[in-house]
Amino acid sequence: xxxxxxxxxxxxxxxxxxxxxxxxxxxxxxxxxxxxxxxxxxxxxxxxxxxxxxxxxxxxxxxxxxxxxxxxxxxxxxxxxxxxxxxxxxxxxxxxxxxxxxxxxxxxxxxxxxxxxxxxxxxxxxxxxxxxxxxxxxxxxxxxxxxxxxxxxxxxxxxxxxxxxxxxxxxxxxxxxxxxxxxxxxxxxxxxxxxxxxxxxxxxxxxxxxxxxxxxxxxxxxxxxxxxxxxxxxxxxxxxxxxxxxxxxxxxxxxxxxxxxxxxxxxxxxxxxxxxxxxxxxxxxxxxxxxxxxxxxxxxxxxxxxxxxxxxxxxxxxxxxxxxxxxxxxxxxxxxxxxxxxxxxxxxxxxxxxxxxxxxxxxxxxxxxxxxxxxxxxxxxxxxxxxxxxxxxxxxxxxxxxxxxxxxxxxxxxxxxxxxxxxxxxxxxxxxxxxxxxxxxxxxxxxxxxxxxxxxxxxxxxxxxxxxxxxxxxxxxxxxxxxxxxxxxxxxxxxxxxxxxxxxxxxxxxxxxxxxxxxxxxxxxxxxxxxxxxxxxxxxxxxxxxxxxxxxxxxxxxxxxxxxxxxxxxxxxxxxxxxxxxxxxxxxxxxxxxxxxxxxxxxxxxxxxxxxxxxxxxxxxxxxxxxxxxxxxxxxxxxxxxxxxxxxxxxxxxxxxxxxxxxxxxxxxxxxxxxxxxxxxxxxxxxxxxxxxxxxxxxxxxxxxxxxxxxxxxxxxxxxxxxxxxxxxxxxxxxxxxxxxxxxxxxxxxxxxxxxxxxxxxxxxxxxxxxxxxxxxxxxxxxxxxxxxxxx
Amino acid sequence: xxxxxxxxxxxxxxxxxxxxxxxxxxxxxxxxxxxxxxxxxxxxxxxxxxxxxxxxxxxxxxxxxxxxxxxxxxxxxxxxxxxxxxxxxxxxxxxxxxxxxxxxxxxxxxxxxxxxxxxxxxxxxxxxxxxxxxxxxxxxxxxxxxxxxxxxxxxxxxxx
Ligand code: SF4
Ligand code: SF4
Ligand code: SF4
Ligand code: FES
Ligand code: FES
Numbered sequence: 001x002x003x004x005x006x007x008x009x010x011x012x013x014x015x016x017x018x019x020x021x022x023x024x025x026x027x028x029x030x031x032x033x034x035x036x037x038x039x040x041x042x043x044x045x046x047x048x049x050x051x052x053x054x055x056x057x058x059x060x061x062x063x064x065x066x067x068x069x070x071x072x073x074x075x076x077x078x079x080x081x082x083x084x085x086x087x088x089x090x091x092x093x094x095x096x097x098x099x100x101x102x103x104x105x106x107x108x109x110x111x112x113x114x115x116x117x118x119x120x121x122x123x124x125x126x127x128x129x130x131x132x133x134x135x136x137x138x139x140x141x142x143x144x145x146x147x148x149x150x151x152x153x154x155x156x157x158x159x160x161x162x163x164x165x166x167x168x169x170x171x172x173x174x175x176x177x178x179x180x181x182x183x184x185x186x187x188x189x190x191x192x193x194x195x196x197x198x199x200x201x202x203x204x205x206x207x208x209x210x211x212x213x214x215x216x217x218x219x220x221x222x223x224x225x226x227x228x229x230x231x232x233x234x235x236x237x238x239x240x241x242x243x244x245x246x247x248x249x250x251x252x253x254x255x256x257x258x259x260x261x262x263x264x265x266x267x268x269x270x271x272x273x274x275x276x277x278x279x280x281x282x283x284x285x286x287x288x289x290x291x292x293x294x295x296x297x298x299x300x301x302x303x304x305x306x307x308x309x310x311x312x313x314x315x316x317x318x319x320x321x322x323x324x325x326x327x328x329x330x331x332x333x334x335x336x337x338x339x340x341x342x343x344x345x346x347x348x349x350x351x352x353x354x355x356x357x358x359x360x361x362x363x364x365x366x367x368x369x370x371x372x373x374x375x376x377x378x379x380x381x382x383x384x385x386x387x388x389x390x391x392x393x394x395x396x397x398x399x400x401x402x403x404x405x406x407x408x409x410x411x412x413x414x415x416x417x418x419x420x421x422x423x424x425x426x427x428x429x430x431x432x433x434x435x436x437x438x439x440x441x442x443x444x445x446x447x448x449x450x451x452x453x454x455x456x457x458x459x460x461x462x463x464x465x466x467x468x469x470x471x472x473x474x475x476x477x478x479x480x481x482x483x484x485x486x487x488x489x490x491x492x493x494x495x496x497x498x499x500x501x502x503x504x505x506x507x508x509x510x511x512x513x514x515x516x517x518x519x520x521x522x523x524x525x526x527x528x529x530x531x532x533x534x535x536x537x538x539x540x541x542x543x544x545x546x547x548x549x550x551x552x553x554x555x556x557x558x559x560x561x562x563x564x565x566x567x568x569x570x571x572x573x574x575x576x577x578x579x580x581x582x583x584x585x586x587x588x589x590x591x592x593x594x595x596x597x598x599x600x601x602x603x604x605x606x607x608x609x610x611x612x613x614x615x616x617x618x619x620x621x622x623x624x625x626x627x628x629x630x631x632x633x634x635x636x637x638x639x640x641x642x643x644x645x646x647x648x649x650x651x652x653x654x655x656x657x658x659x660x661x662x663x664x665x666x667x668x669x670x671x672x673x674x675x676x677x678x679x680x681x682x683x684x685x686x687x688x689x690x691x692x693x694x695x696x697x698x699x700x701x702x703x704x705x706x707x708x709x710x711x712x713x714x715x716x717x718x719x720x721x722x723x724x725x726x727x728x729x730x731x732x733x734x735x736x737x738x739x740x741x742x743x744x745x746x747x748x749x750x751x752x753x754x755x756x757x758x759x760x761x762x763x764x765x766x767x768x769x770x771x772x773x774x775x776x777x778x779x780x781x782x783x784x785x786x787x788x789x790x791x792x
Numbered sequence: 793x794x795x796x797x798x799x800x801x802x803x804x805x806x807x808x809x810x811x812x813x814x815x816x817x818x819x820x821x822x823x824x825x826x827x828x829x830x831x832x833x834x835x836x837x838x839x840x841x842x843x844x845x846x847x848x849x850x851x852x853x854x855x856x857x858x859x860x861x862x863x864x865x866x867x868x869x870x871x872x873x874x875x876x877x878x879x880x881x882x883x884x885x886x887x888x889x890x891x892x893x894x895x896x897x898x899x900x901x902x903x904x905x906x907x908x909x910x911x912x913x914x915x916x917x918x919x920x921x922x923x924x925x926x927x928x929x930x931x932x933x934x935x936x937x938x939x940x941x942x943x944x945x946x947x948x949x950x951x952x
Contacts, residue, residue: 165846165848165849166848167848168848168849168851168852169852170851170852170855170856171855171856172855172856179848179851179852179855180848181846181847181848183851
């Protein structure tokens with residue numbers, strides 16, 4: 001749009017026509033105070049804090065609702081304006097309890113800030129203040145009515161932003177109040193957006209209220225450890241008896257891909273870290289019972305047994321006697337190290353993880369075709385979005401938020417094809433309901449196979465579409481340009497290949513494959529597969545890694561179900577499960593492993609840990625440093641925030657085990673400086689040849705890492721050798737997300753689609769981890785209690 | 793839930809008056825209240841469904857208008873104006889009188905369910921202040937004695 005020029009406080013400024021005055025001022029550093037205005041939400045004009053003087057207009061105007069016009073002359077801070085604002089603050093304080101000393105928002109309250117700026121310390125009001133005790137509206141949401149300044153931000157973010165519409169305004173005038181949808185409580189998605197957006201301490205969270213003061217915490221921006229979307233969450237931490245306690249999660253700096261958004265999990269479900277069942281001591285099975293032991297004892301035992309099993313069976317079984325299962329929540333560095341440790345130290349390709357989406361199929365289909373995947377940020381701006389399968393509202397809350405926001409603010413066209421009437425249909429320009437399992441057929445139909453149309457018509461669904469409606473929907477979808485296509489685990493293997501080839505017939509279409517956990521994509525990319533190495537390099541053509549890592553077992557290894565079979569047949573002598581609970585999550589009979597030597601690294605005594613011979617207490621992703629790759633392929637930095645004494649990151653434990661097995665640790669983790677022959681050797685260089693890692697570090701202005709426990713050393717190696725990961729380190733460290741190019745990956749390999757087991761988590765569950773979150777459990781119980789009442 | 797045919801006819805007609813369904817809410821609430829006596833949970837649920845609103849939205853609107861009520865009132869709702877014109881001409885005394893006579897306070901309902909009492913703002917009858925509105929009927933230029941007569945007549949009405 002054309003620019004208009006106006007004068008603000010004697011400064012000439014320009015802004016695109018249609019810009020709100022408050023935004024135009026902000027863009028040149030003039031801050032206009034506001035309570036009810038919130039970018040992206042509908043205009044309210046309720047608080048009148050933003051009043052300014054505009055020449056030729058008789059009264060003060062609200063800058064949050066006034067659009068800039070050519071030649072406008074504005075004063076934002078003259079006596080008249082200041083007087084008006086002061087009066088507004090005085091009015092607000094007239095009914096405010098001023099209990100700042102005990103208020104959660106104290107120290108970061110917008111009303112305090114305004115009172116500070118405009119100093120309404122005297123009041124003409126002598127009336128008694130309206131008082132009402134605080135109310136608990138849900139396990140998460142509390143309301144302190146007297147503190148509310150009626151800005152209606154909460155009402156709008158819940159309705160417009162979340163599409164939940166659980167908050168309303170009742171009564172009028174001085175007796176106006178914010179009210180929850182179920183009279184005295186809330187029935188909602190418990191996202192806490194209303195709490196976060198509240199400028200004062202009227203809405204507070206069960207997790208944080210009365211726990212601490214904002215200035216007593218340190219704040220660490222890291223990535224949420226729950227779903228695969230990769231929201232940035234700023235964790236407020238405080239010293240406690242057992243290390244560092246996480247007391248709060250929010251996203252105040254809005255620097256992440258999620259901007260303002262967090263769902264209940266990112267905001268509140270960090271409490272598993274201090275669950276009373278958290279393991280803080282290694283356990284060794286003695287006389288049939290898991291018994292506390294020292295770290296030295298544990299590492300020594302594991303080192304000895306792993307080594308015996310490896311060396312004993314190498315003669316006849318060829319490395320097939322050890323199985324390794326990785327995690328969807330450990331960092332890329334840990335996943336890479338585990339993949340390498342298995343192949344280089346344990347000499348096995350029996351590596352797998354709980355697969356929730358078919359990333360290898362995407363990599364295979366996009367091999368050598370750059371620019372075909374979308375980042376999470378792109379979902380916010382794409383002119384059109386096609387959603388195939390999945391239920392983002394429950395399984396990918398950030399994705400759902402991006403989609404809703406895009407539809408609301410930029411009028412993106414959303415097309416939904418699903419076997420259930422998922423909530424996002426409410427934003428959809430086209431919704432095609434298909435029978436369960438027919439998503440792949442829908443793709444084939446979109447691509448032009450009319451013979452499949454009949455199989456899309458759902459005779460059971462009352463709102464089933466007609467043939468013509470399907471053809472109409474297809475025409476619309478095909479006409480879209482620069483569309484983002486997000487697909488769930490309903491599509492696997494060759495179906496993904498077909499989708500990719502359909503997408504390539506559209507102009508500018510980009511794909512997103514939806515996996516379930518925080519680092520599912522990372523687990524995939526770092527090679528936690530029996531037949532794939534990091535960067536989707538097939539084992540069969542492993543030259544690159546032969547050179548980097550040294551001798552690798554040549555045969556492809558066992559998948560998870562094959563390991564179970566091998567265990568049944570007595571051939572799997574050892575199982576090493578890092579941060580995963582296959583027994584609990586995949587319904588594996590625990591007795592299968594009774595003859596194997598089982599080592600589990602986890603936070604809790606999970607179903608898998610209970611049958612282990614050694615259990616090592618692990619740190620979680622909030623307690624360590626590394627990187628995560630979200631489901632779109634955006635790489636982000638994970639930073640250490642919390643700490644529980646006597647737990648260790650999985651990274652360190654792997655290195656310690658390798659050491660206890662007598663392996664040369666420097667061959668596993670590139671650390672130390674210099675180019676002495678040993679370091680070069682272990683990295684595949686010929687004696688005397690330059691150390692390729694050192695050369696790379698130098699070229700990238702990076703220092704060699706000093707200890708083998710520094711995950712950044714492996715990040716160096718990942719960036720050097722894993723295709724697509726060569727993004728800017730500075731950007732990464734600055735906390736920015738960077739989209740990776742999957743097209744650069746290896747040729748990948750089509751996997752057995754049955755190996756994918758969707759987590760089917762909803763908003764209030766999160767795999768094994770979710771069971772140890774008090775917040776998630778309390779919401780869960782609350783919901784089921786409600787359900788029972790309704791059934792009476 | 794079931795409404796009378798008359799209500800249904802009005803409701804259908806009302807929908808044709810507005811560009812969006814939700815706009816019909818306020819008049820519909822009034823009709824429903826007149827018919828049912830109050831805006832019960834059941835009524836709220838039904839109207840929310842019919843007008844594509846959440847129950848919360850319907851409650852928000854009800855709470856805004858003092859003429860709408862979620863609690864059952866007496867058969868005759870005595871609304872005494874105490875706004876400026878009526879106040880100057882004895883509205884407040886009239887209200888006190890009614891309180892004593894009916895034995896209930898502001899927004900109270902007599903035990904027999906016959907009368908409820910309410911102090912209201914200007915009802916637009918200032919020229920004939922003090923004024924009282926009972927359901928939809930106006931009574932003007934009132935004194936305590938006249939007020940008694942009015943109340944007695946309503947009582948009698950019931951006995952017929
Ligand atoms: S927690 Fe989220 S869904 Fe619930 S009322 Fe607040 S904004 Fe709405
Ligand atoms: S509760 Fe908070 S966000 Fe909601 S209206 Fe009151 S002050 Fe504003
Ligand atoms: S949407 Fe996903 S990544 Fe974001 S806060 Fe929720 S669980 Fe965490
Ligand atoms: S910010 Fe402009 S009226 Fe509230
Ligand atoms: S003041 Fe009572 S009717 Fe107007």
